[in-house]
Amino acid sequence: MSVATASEVFDVIVVGAGPAGSTAALLCARAGLKVLLLERGEYPGAKNVSGAAFYGSAILNELIPNWWEQAPVERYICRRDIAFMSSTTSVALDFHCAAEGYTTPPYNGFIVLRPRFDRWLAAQAEAAGAFLLTSAVVDDVLRENGRVVGVRVRREQGEIRGKVVIACDGVNSFLAKKVGLQREFHAHELSLGVKEVLGLDPAIIEDRFRLSGDEGIAYEYLGAITEDVHGGAFLYTNRDSLSLGVIGQVSSLVERRKRPYELLERFKAHPAVAPLVRGAKLREYSAHLIPESGWTMKPTLYTDGMLVAGDAAGFCLAAGLYLEGMNYAMQSGLAAAETAIDACRRERYSARALSGYRKHLKQRNVSTDFRAYRHAPAFVNSARLQNLYPEVVASGMEQLFRVDGSAKRKILPLARQLMRQYQLKPGELLRDGYQVVRAYLW
Amino acid sequence: MVMTTHEEKMRTVRFRVAATPHIVVNSDICRASCSIHACVYVCPANLFVPLDDGGILFNYEQCFECGTCYIACNQEGAIRWSYPDGGYGVTFRES
Amino acid sequence: MHIAVCLKHVPDPSTVEVDPLTGLLAEDRVLYMLNPADESALELALRLRPANGTVTALSVGPIEADALLREALAAGVERAARVWDAELGPLKPALTSILLAATLRVIGLPDLVLCGGHSADRGSGTVPALLAEQLDWPAVTDVTRFEITEGRALAQRRLARGARAESEVQLPAVLGLDTERIRLRQASLPKLMQAQHAPIPLYSLEALDLSPQDLHFPAMTLHEVMPPRPRARIMFAPDATASAQERVAQILSAGIAGKSGQKVEGGTPEQQADAIIDFLRQHGFLEQRIAS
């Protein structure tokens, strides 16, 4: 905890105390820099929404060994279940892993609740020496001779100077847009997530989901669960509640005239989901945007005196099998911090001096992951993957398992019939197969 | 209570209402040039109420500050959007 | 002029949930805030403060109350102090007022104390009057508007059924405010940063030279808090000696005895009318006519 006044010049000003901002502030403060961490909420996390399955345990463990022993975590993820849905049927891939590192430290993933987790993480940055200021909205950057030299907080005498500004202000990043690092987004590049936390007795959760102790499970749903809206759904087990939500591409919500909270209600009523949530009681409803288009909406990542990280830079992998933003937020936050630390050591803050950010992002696997999965979002949001294939798979399984006295069908003839029924052309299938391979395997 | 109405959902959310609105809708533009009324469907807080004359009635008090409305709205200048003053607006406790 | 304002942190009513089975508050779901009436009092104090005056913010409460004292410092009060002791149990208005009075004596008596009249959580509204009693000062409660001139406070009070009264008191005095909601000013950035880590002095019982005996009041003990219940209705019980048929008839008549009375029969219409008027007079439904 440091004492600071508004008149001094900070080495680093971090805007936004989400996972990106708090990790960036933590690392900078540990390097001995004077850090100001600004957050517009009443407390860090007050404005933030995620699933939240957090797959950054190993990253955080490097910074805070055995962090899960002191942090507010709900359960570690030992099972993942990916379900393809039609309106009546679901076919699921159940992944149960007891391998080293999944159910043992550092654990592969944890389910967390953001208002609690973010508050804890920001407190770690504070403990490392960063000055955390909440209830502070940043409206703009300060510029001198074209370079960023600080920020303007929406309060009297709100100008404050810093050598490097790191914008970690989330998906709507007004800062990146103000500086011209990011353009306005289109409705097809963003998804809206609506979420509920439903209270449920821990004993019932463990019984119903076959979990013991601190084990948790993460369900992801594709297909008819969002009806004809492009998107998906999730359900995660917390200690004494469930987190569940529906995610829909904004443009397709508009096109289909669907209200997000009605999709959420229908999701809970789906025959595959209803028994999982039975008897639970609503504790909180929330909503937030997600940058979906990954690499293609990546802004220019730095300019004179400023870096962009986390959702503000589009570092959120939202592509079917993956909904990972918090871990990339942290990784990019760390890369930005490393760049800022270098800059402060050399006392150079120009765009050129900050260009090392690319290298740090690569070392932290952020850019490599996003380049690798750059084709996934478009493919995932294609109508065939969204609606057709889950329906085909679900209906195929339904026919495969149906016992009604008629002759058993073998898989191949059934597949041929399904292709006829859904008017699938072999060429298309081949092309989509290639897309899957390109999106996920290479 | 698993299935809930929208009103029941909104009752679980805490808002510290600021004295001035952070979002202002220019209903004249909605009336004059919008046929889609996207905001009415996408807003997760259901804050946009269509009027008979094609205009929009908007209340800012229970807003999630998500930004969906201004992304979905395709009429330049219809929505003036910013965050509420520091410490005000929505405060999530568990999400 | 030196002004002291008493602040209380209360649960935000929109976050208060009571478990219907246990009747207990869901503690982990509650968010605290500055009591709205106290917020108004604080803002009024800041507006009232003359150039050479000061405002001191006081709060009786555990460490969480520091947050609202910081809010007050950021908004511009000169001084803040928190009063708390591990010995203290649940706060009752009488206890709070003793602690506040003792603190004011230790840190220096002001010319004026402003309190929000009612707190959002319990709201008995008695602290201002009890505090005045402790200080042996005059108090005006339910103040909707006031003015300070030449060492006197002229206050307008809200009375029952919309009535208003004006009172004037000599300072030093305590005012319990019942104004419209007045929002606290936005703190400037430098002040907000300054307040963030400003040390807030804590006054324990020892520092206030109080002993547990001083805080003991046999005069008033809280025995039990009970949820409101509808008033019991007296049920009609039929005469047990009557036959079943008669009892059913009695129950159906809801215990109302059959109406007895006299019939107005015979005579001219005028006479009949007079008989009715006499009856109404006898039973007090009509005023006696004043003999003309």
Ligand SMILES: Cc1cc2nc3c(=O)[nH]c(=O)nc-3n(C[C@H](O)[C@H](O)[C@H](O)COP(=O)(O)OP(=O)(O)OC[C@H]3O[C@@H](n4cnc5c(N)ncnc54)[C@H](O)[C@@H]3O)c2cc1C
């Ligand atoms: C419904 C949903 C489910 C998700 N599920 C998952 C999941 O399971 N796993 C996962 O890894 N990711 C998930 N994500 C994505 C993840 O939430 C984000 O990628 C992640 O939060 C990004 O972190 P960040 O720090 O970049 O931004 P944020 O977490 O959005 O933080 C930005 C911070 O900046 C503050 N801020 C913004 N503007 C200003 C300003 N002008 N001044 C001051 N402060 C400001 C905000 O209040 C906020 O605290 C999900 C997202 C949603 C919406």
Ligand code: SF4
């Ligand atoms: S706010 Fe935008 S989308 Fe909504 S009615 Fe007006 S112009 Fe149309």
Ligand code: SF4
């Ligand atoms: S920001 Fe979100 S919650 Fe607020 S009005 Fe717009 S769409 Fe609705």
